[in-house]
Amino acid sequence: MVAAIALAASLCYGIAIVLQHGTAARADPAASLRLRLIGDLVRRPLWVLGIAANLAGYGLRFLALSRGSLVLVQPLLVCGLLFALPLGAALAGRPLQAREWAGACAIVVGLAAFLVAAGPDKGRETASLAAWAGLALVLGLPVAGLVAGSRRVTAGRAASMLAAAAGALFAVAAALTKAAASELRDGIGHLVASPVPYAVVAVGLLGMVVIQSAFQAGPLIASLPVLIVVEPLASIGIGRALLGEHLASSAVAVAVEVVGLALMSVGVVVACASPVLGGAQ
Secondary structure, eight states, rough: HHHHHHHHHHHHHHHHHHHHHHHHHHSOOOGGGGGGHHHHHSSSSHHHHHHHHHHHHHHHHHHHHHOOOOHHHHHHHHHHHHHHHHHHHHTTOOOOHHHHHHHHHHHHHHHHHHHHHHHOOOOOOOOOOOHHHHHHHHHHHHHHHHHHGGGGGGGHHHHHHHHHHHHHHHHHHHHOOOOHHHHHTTTTHHHHHSSSHHHHHHHHHHHHHHOOOHHHHSSHHHHHHHHHHHHHHHHHHHHHHHOOOOOOHHHHHHHHHHHHHHHHHHHHHHTOOOOOOGGOO
């Protein structure tokens, strides 16, 4: 059931990928990394539709994370690419090519190998305040460094650096979402009185500004693969270290997990190079 909900969320995210990336690429470059970038984008109908798809995906992810682990749910969201490819091809009026099919197959095989070998469990639903503070320090410094460094490099590298920062932020937002789902079980009043939902909004909004700036900074092939690879990898690390989610640790299991994640990552890069997703930009 958790996997099915996560796959439904990935469908929504796939639709959002197709609708949003081109719109952000055409926004005013001077608005990069500023909230007024969002103000510019909300006047563009396709971007707004993409946001609606993102919100639907987030609602489904919230439901999935309330029942399952970060290690299970977050990697499954990579399947958004599997939905984005045929949708993008349909809008472009052309069939998928062999290279695109190969990328999709690599994602499916790599993801399946990782999940079967890892055998993830649910773990804890939240963590102590000290643990959250430690996570903010461990990931906050690299994120800040990536964002600051993106100002001093070429457009392609800037897009990749911003996408990596956004991926880490979205992984943190996913962990906070899982904690928010736990708070909600005690009632809406308990949730509203908790700092968790406000942290979700703050981190999520920051991640949105950063990833839209990444889409704007350079071609999609420089940002989208990085985002889609970094977010699940960071989520796996957070789930394991912060929430105590189990992954099989025998030598064979670890080897299959690593190979599976590597194959999935290669598939993501190949799929994102597709012209129907903006790879030819």
